[in-house]
Amino acid sequence: MRGLRAGxxxxxxxxxxxxxxxxxxxxxxxxxxxxxxxVAAVVEAMRGAFGNPSSPHALGLEAERAVKAAREAxxxxxxxxxDQVVFTSGGTEAINTALKGIAAAYRREGRHAxxxxxxxxxxxxxxxxxxxxxxxxxxxxxxxxxxxxxxxxRAALRPDTLLASFMLVNNEVGSVQPVAGIAAAxxxxxxxxxxxxxxxxxxxxxxxxxxVSFAQLGADLLSLSGHKFxxxxxxxxxxxxxxxxxxxxxxGGGQEGGRRSGTExxxxxxxxxxxxxxxxxxxxxxxxxxxxxxxxxVAGIRERFPDAxxxxxxxxxxAPHIASFVFxxxxxxxxxxxxxxxGVYVSTGSACSTRKPDPSHVLLAMGLxxxxxxxxxxxxxxxxxxxxxxxxxxxxxxxxxxELRALARR
Amino acid sequence: MDRVVLVRYGELGLKGKNRPxxxxxxxxxxRRATAELGRPWIRKTYGRFFVxxxxxQADPGRLDQVIGRLQRVFGIVGLSPAVRVPLDLxxxxxxxxxxxxxxxxxLGRRDGEVPFKVRGHRxxxxxxxxxxxxxxxxxxxxxxxxxxxxxDVHRPEIEVAVEVREDAAYCYSRDLPGPGGLPVGSSGRAxxxxxxxxxxxxxxxxGLKRGLDLDAVHFHSFPFTSERSLEKVEDLCRVLATWSGGxxxxxxxFTEVQRAIQQAGPPELxxxxxxxxxxxxxERIARREKLLALVTGESLGQVASQxxxxxxxxxxxxxxxxxxxxxxxxxxxxxxxxxxxxxxxISNRPYEDCxxxxxxxxxxxxxxxxxxxxAEAALDVEALVQGAVERTETLRPEPGPPA
Numbered sequence: 001m002r003g004l005r006a007g008x009x010x011x012x013x014x015x016x017x018x019x020x021x022x023x024x025x026x027x028x029x030x031x032x033x034x035x036x037x038x039v040a041a042v043v044e045a046m047r048g049a050f051g052n053p054s055s056p057h058a059l060g061l062e063a064e065r066a067v068k069a070a071r072e073a074x075x076x077x078x079x080x081x082x083d084q085v086v087f088t089s090g091g092t093e094a095i096n097t098a099l100k101g102i103a104a105a106y107r108r109e110g111r112h113a114x115x116x117x118x119x120x121x122x123x124x125x126x127x128x129x130x131x132x133x134x135x136x137x138x139x140x141x142x143x144x145x146x147x148x149x150x151x152x153x154r155a156a157l158r159p160d161t162l163l164a165s166f167m168l169v170n171n172e173v174g175s176v177q178p179v180a181g182i183a184a185a186x187x188x189x190x191x192x193x194x195x196x197x198x199x200x201x202x203x204x205x206x207x208x209x210x211x212v213s214f215a216q217l218g219a220d221l222l223s224l225s226g227h228k229f230x231x232x233x234x235x236x237x238x239x240x241x242x243x244x245x246x247x248x249x250x251x252g253g254g255q256e257g258g259r260r261s262g263t264e265x266x267x268x269x270x271x272x273x274x275x276x277x278x279x280x281x282x283x284x285x286x287x288x289x290x291x292x293x294x295x296x297x298v299a300g301i302r303e304r305f306p307d308a309x310x311x312x313x314x315x316x317x318x319a320p321h322i323a324s325f326v327f328x329x330x331x332x333x334x335x336x337x338x339x340x341x342x343g344v345y346v347s348t349g350s351a352c353s354t355r356k357p358d359p360s361h362v363l364l365a366m367g368l369x370x371x372x373x374x375x376x377x378x379x380x381x382x383x384x385x386x387x388x389x390x391x392x393x394x395x396x397x398x399x400x401x402x403e404l405r406a407l408a409r410r
Numbered sequence: 411m412d413r414v415v416l417v418r419y420g421e422l423g424l425k426g427k428n429r430p431x432x433x434x435x436x437x438x439x440x441r442r443a444t445a446e447l448g449r450p451w452i453r454k455t456y457g458r459f460f461v462x463x464x465x466x467q468a469d470p471g472r473l474d475q476v477i478g479r480l481q482r483v484f485g486i487v488g489l490s491p492a493v494r495v496p497l498d499l500x501x502x503x504x505x506x507x508x509x510x511x512x513x514x515x516x517l518g519r520r521d522g523e524v525p526f527k528v529r530g531h532r533x534x535x536x537x538x539x540x541x542x543x544x545x546x547x548x549x550x551x552x553x554x555x556x557x558x559x560x561x562d563v564h565r566p567e568i569e570v571a572v573e574v575r576e577d578a579a580y581c582y583s584r585d586l587p588g589p590g591g592l593p594v595g596s597s598g599r600a601x602x603x604x605x606x607x608x609x610x611x612x613x614x615x616x617g618l619k620r621g622l623d624l625d626a627v628h629f630h631s632f633p634f635t636s637e638r639s640l641e642k643v644e645d646l647c648r649v650l651a652t653w654s655g656g657x658x659x660x661x662x663x664f665t666e667v668q669r670a671i672q673q674a675g676p677p678e679l680x681x682x683x684x685x686x687x688x689x690x691x692x693e694r695i696a697r698r699e700k701l702l703a704l705v706t707g708e709s710l711g712q713v714a715s716q717x718x719x720x721x722x723x724x725x726x727x728x729x730x731x732x733x734x735x736x737x738x739x740x741x742x743x744x745x746x747x748x749x750x751x752x753x754x755x756i757s758n759r760p761y762e763d764c765x766x767x768x769x770x771x772x773x774x775x776x777x778x779x780x781x782x783x784x785a786e787a788a789l790d791v792e793a794l795v796q797g798a799v800e801r802t803e804t805l806r807p808e809p810g811p812p813a
Contacts, residue, residue, distance in 0.1 A: 337633035407672055 023343030023396070024389035026297075028228075029171050029205060029322055029380035030347055035230040035278055038271045042232055045270040053264050054253065063266050070273025074237055077276040077283070078222065079213035086238045086259045087269050091204040091225030092122040093249065094238035095165075097260070098200040098221040099126040101246030102163055103135060109196050110162035111135045114153060117365035118142040118172075123165050123202055124361075135162075145313045146173045146366050150181030157189040161197050168212065169205035172362040172378060173312030174322025176210070183218030198244060204228055204236075208279035208383070209321050210287060220244050226268065230384065231275030235268030282383040290320040293381055293390055298323050300394040305401065311366065311376065321385075324378040329405045332374050338404065344396045347378045411505060412494040413473055415450075416582060417459035417480060420487040420590070435593035436485040442655050443479040450476060456533070456575065462494070477586060482653050484619050485596075486588030490571075493581045497537055497574065502544075503551045505581040506570055510556050513568050513583045525562030526552070532574045544572050592621030594654045600703040600733065601696040602626045603688065604659075606642045609707030609736055611650060611753040612744050616735035617705045618654045625699055626650075626657050627692050627802075629664040642759050644807045649752045651809035660695050663801040664688075667794045674788040678774040682782055685724045687794065693728045694799045703731040709744065710737055719776045726779060 025033065034042075049066045051059030068082075075082040088094045103113070115127055117139050127137045138156045142148055148166060157164070164186055169176055179201055186199045201219040206212050208229025214222055221244065225236040240246065240259070252261025301308050301323075311324040327335075332348035339346055359373035368376070379393070419436060433454060440452050440459065451462045461476060477489050493509055495501035506528070514524065530544025539547065548570065553559055559568075573580045602614040604626040614624055628643045640661065647657040667687050675683045692704055708716050725732050736744055748754035 333636075334633050337636055341633055407669070 021343045022345065024393040025345050026379045026381060026385070026389065026393055027345045027347050028382040028385070029378065031227045031233065032230045032382050033384070034227070034232055034271070035275060035384070037278065038231055038274045041274040042267045042271040045267040049266055049270070053266065054255070063264070066266060066270050066273075067264050070269045070276070073273040073276040073280075074224075075239075077207070077212075077280045078224075078239055079215045080222075080239050083257075084214070084239050084241065086240060086256050087264065087272070088236045088238055088260060089234055089265070090236040091120075091202070091223055091228070092236075094223035094225070094236050095120070095122040095200070095202055096126045097238050097246065097249050098223060098240075099123065099163060099165060100129060101248065102198050102200070102221070102244075103130050103133065104247035105245045106162055106196050106198075107133075107135075110160035112138070112158055112161040113163040113165070114138045114140065114156045114161060115165045116140045116142055116148045116167075118146050118148075118170055118175075118362040119165065119167055120171060120202055120204065121361075123167070127165070130163075142175075142365050144367050145317070146170045146175035146311075146362065147313070147317065148177055148182070150178050150185055153182050154185040154189070157185065157197070159193050159195065161189070163198055163200065165200040165202065167202040167205065168217075169203075169210065169319045169322070170312065170362065171205045171322075172360055173324045173366070174205075174319035174380075175312045176206075176317050176319050178317075179217055179219070187218060205319065205322070208275070208282065209290065209319060211283050214239050214241075221246075226272040226275055229275055229279050230382065232268050232271040235265055235272045237272070279383075287320040290381060290383060290385075293385055293387060294318075294320055294323055296387065297379055297381075297390045297394070300390065301325055301397070304394065304398050311363065311368075321381040322378065323380075324376055326368070326372045326376050327401055327405070328372070328375055329408055330375045330377070330401055331404055331408050332376055335377060335400060335404055338400045339393075339396060342396045342400070344393045346393070347380075348374075348376060411501070411508070413463060413470075414492050414494050414580070415461040415473065415477060415480065416490045416492045416580065417461060417486055418488040418490075418588070419459070419485050432485070432593060432596050435596045436483070439483045439485070439593050439655065440480060443483050444476050447472060447476050447479065481586065481588055483593075484589050484591035484621065484653070485593040487590055488588055489586045490582040490584055491586075494578045495581070497534070497579055499539065499547065502572060502574075502579050502581065503548065503555075505579070506548050506552055506572060507555050509581045509583050510552055510559070510568060510570060514556070514558065516584065517567075523558055523560040524568060525566050526559050526568040526570060527561060527563045527566040528552070528570045528572060530572045530574075534574050534576050537574045539574075544574070548572055589619065589653075591619035594618050594621060595623040597621030598703075599623045599625070599699075599701045600705050601660075601692055601699070601701045602657075602705045603692055603707070604628050604643055604646060605707070606639050606646070606757060606759075607707065608748050608754065608757040609709065609744055611646045611707075611757065612747045612751060613705055613707040613733075613735045614650050614657075615653060615747070615751045615753075617733060618650065620735075622703075622705070624650070624654065624657055624705065625660060625695075625701055627660045627662060627695055629662050629688055629691075631664045631668050634665065634668065638759075642756055644805065645756045646753055647805075647807040648810055649756065651807065653751070656806065656809060658699075659805045659807060660699075661803045661805060662688075662691055662695075662798050663803075664691075664798060666801075667691075667798055670789055670794055675785045676781075678772055679777055679782060679785050681773050682720060682723055682777040683785060683789075685720075686727045686782070686786070687791070687798075689724055689728050689732075690791070690795050691798050691802075693730050694795060695802065696730060698799075703733050704728065705733045705735065707736055708734045709739055709741075717775050719778075723777050723779050723782055 045066055049063045051063040053060055053064040053067055071082045071085050074085050111134055113130055113135055115123055131137050140148055140152050166177055166182055168179055183199055186197055190197045198220040200221040203212050203222050204225045207224040220241045222239040227233040248259050250261045255261050255264055307328055309326045336348045359370045363373040444450055453460055473491055480486055480489055493505040495505045528545045528549040530541040532541045568583050570583045597620055600622045602624045604610045617624055626647055630640050647659045650657045671680055671683045
């Protein structure tokens with residue numbers, strides 16, 4: 001049993017230097033490793049195009065051009081017009097801008113918003129801010145697969161509904177939401193009432209994994225984050241449809257057409273543009289390779305752990321890059337650390353800490369018991385994941401899970 | 411007109427023949443604590459220390475920083491920012507005026523006049539004005555020059571000291587508290603059992619206060635406890651180091667031991683067995699490092715392992731003295747101290763120092779030594795202790811960040 005012997009594990013020095021070998025990085029829903037081409041583009045932008053895009057001189061122009069090229073690349077990836085792309089500091093800012101910005105711009109038109117219980121904390125927390133500002137928020141339940149029912153959305157819409165916000169892919173279990181159905185409901189509602197009602201789609205987990213077309217989705221706003229698809233951290237974008245007004249979060253120099261003030265994060269934006277180009281290639285090739293990797297992982301886990309339970313859908317409603325399992329009796333957080341010590345990186349549904357009992361709201365919303373949530377592990381892939389990583393993870397998983405379960409059972 | 415800090419120390423005076431040793435220790439610590447603040451000059455005279463500043467380094471901000479650092483040097487009872495002038499009455503007037511003006515600024519705006527008095531002390535009999543003269547002359551000058559004062563020799567709020575020495579005259583009025591205690595290292599060296607919790611760093615601080623120099627030992631059970639809990643313990647050492655100058659941290663990789671206990675021991679005795687192993691390992695490290703006692707954060711009756719029976723059974727495995735500075739404190743008192751020391755926010759970070767996995771549902775509150783020894787018969791105690799000691803890593807976390 002080589003599983004977890006402290007002597008065989010990494011020494012403290014290794015812990016301090018954080019220079020462990022990465023054998024299998026399967027935590028791509030948390031963040032991705034920036035692609036080498038992205039790193040090169042960022043470095044190049046910091047060395048060369050360091051001017052302020054607002055400056056009238058040649059260096060400023062060079063930076064402005066770099067930002068423009070990145071905007072076009074992001075727009076191309078999403079089937080949007082470059083003018084619709086607003087760069088932000090990441091997904092959280094994009095989501096906050098969308099929800100608070102719409103609420104502030106149209107609050108005379110309606111003060112009701114609709115969302116779901118399994119949304120990302122950025123959405124749920126921004127919705128709570130709206131509530132503090134006098135909005136009423138309907139939080140729809142999700143089913144055992146983490147899915148929202150479009151009929152429930154339709155039923156929740158009221159004449160004073162101003163906003164609906166849903167994620168395209170759930171970050172914890174990978175459910176692909178029926179956004180087309182939701183968008184149709186919102187559109188028909190808008191036509192029936194003749195009042196403004198906007199749909200925001202949180203596409204943070206979908207971009208770069210699935211084809212995402214802003215035009216076809218029928219959304220009015222869409223959020224994305226660079227570091228979820230091999231771009232840099234600290235940069236994201238909000239895509240804003242024609243004629244949709246919003247109040248900017250930040251006041252200042254009027255950059256991004258007055259929609260997001262602050263000197264542009266040129267290196268980050270350039271990196272995001274490069275990541276968008278790479279992602280366009282992956283998405284065009286189709287998700288079958290990624291799906292096959294996920295299938296290999298799921299089959300491998302089922303074979304080794306017959307009692308492990310896959311969370312979320314296992315058909316075409318499952319994203320190709322996320323697979324979460326409950327391993328009954330496994331202390332999930334300890335398993336994440338034990339696996340990490342052997343170079344296998346995954347994530348868990350919650351901490352085992354007794355002082356901070358915060359089991360995942362997503363899994364609870366799906367009807368799991370807190371004990372099950374603590375035994376959940378999430379594996380998340382990316383187009384850069386290799387088959388070898390899946391096999392390594394499976395090989396390491398087997399003894400680690402077995403030993404930890406044995407210890408925890410006592 | 412020079413700015414100086416006058417440093418008083420108390421208990422050292424009682425130490426008879428050891429006095430020069432204690433004074434030297436205290437001086438070393440003062441130098442260490444202020445080294446990065448331009449190495450002010452420190453000398454001892456008239457039973458006190460004087461901290462003086464090199465040319466151009468005596469701005470008030472720097473003075474406050476130095477006082478802040480010295481307020482973390484054990485052995486210091488009180489500190490006064492002072493002004494030093496040549497032996498000349500006009501210079502003394504101006505020094506007294508400056509001291510009082512600054513003191514009033516610290517007190518802030520208020521209604522009514524502030525009662526004050528002057529306490530002259532002429533140690534240098536060559537100076538033409540007596541102590542009584544000084545009281546009268548300086549008092550009258552201040553009353554004339556500084557608005558908002560009134561004389562009250564019985565209940566002064568500001569007491570302006572004017573000391574005339576051989577070399578110069580010193581004026582001061584504020585008296586800031588030091589931490590008291592004895593200089594770190596003057597009572598010997600000991601090993602602190604440091605978890606990530608609230609209590610053990612406070613126990614360490616109280617040991618430092620009584621002149622102990624401390625190493626710390628932490629038991630790390632990766633992967634059952636996280637790297638972040640280790641980071642937390644290092645940060646606690648860094649805060650303690652701002653009081654002591656440095657804390658060497660021995661990190662014991664305890665996973666093997668914990669696993670063996672979990673597999674072989676009765677669950678209700680798990681915590682007792684674990685703590686006995688910790689004490690054994692700590693003793694081994696203490697002897698290796700020539701440390702003469704163990705210090706723990708135990709208080710009486712807070713948790714199951716801190717009943718008298720538990721403490722007795724746990725302590726039985728070591729011949730070293732086990733110091734428990736918190737034994738008489740309530741939790742609320744410990745928390746207040748932790749806040750003052752600067753460790754509370756770190757201790758409150760939400761990482762368990764011991765994973766809930768190993769906490770039995772019903773720990774024994776009255777472990778009996780026979781049962782414990784019987785349980786240990788199933789363990790290869792010596793091999794486990796030896797292995798853990800060999801797997802110990804020693805770190806020296808940097809002091810800081812500055813308070």
